[in-house]
Amino acid sequence: MIKEGDQWKIGRVVLSPMVKTMIYQKTRDFSExxxxxxxxxxxxxxxVLAQESGQTADDSQGAYAILTWSSMDAAKSFFARDGWQDTVETLSSGAVQPPSVLFIENK
Known part of the structure; x- marks a missing residue:
């Protein structure tokens, strides 16, 4: 609702599809x-608008995180940061394999 003068009017609603990323990695220590x-x-x-993380049901070494973003640009710019590469190295130090990142967009 938007107030114009002394009247309330319904504002314009713009819906855009949410974007999710899934990070998956086999790791030795999920808590870390x-x-x-x-x-x-x-x-x-x-x-990040929302996040969920856990272990896969069929593999105790499988760790995942699902992150929700407002746009694909927001998600891609986040993973393009220098700090992400440092985090990948840190995550990989106790891991079986490097992390995979999938970009998912519902249209």
């Missing part, structure tokens, strides 16, 4: 992996 990732998200002052 999750802590490193959350620390980076906090330090980077990211524009």
């Amino acid at each position: 992996w999750q802590s490193i990732l959350r620390g980076f998200l906090f330090q980077a002052g990211s524009s």
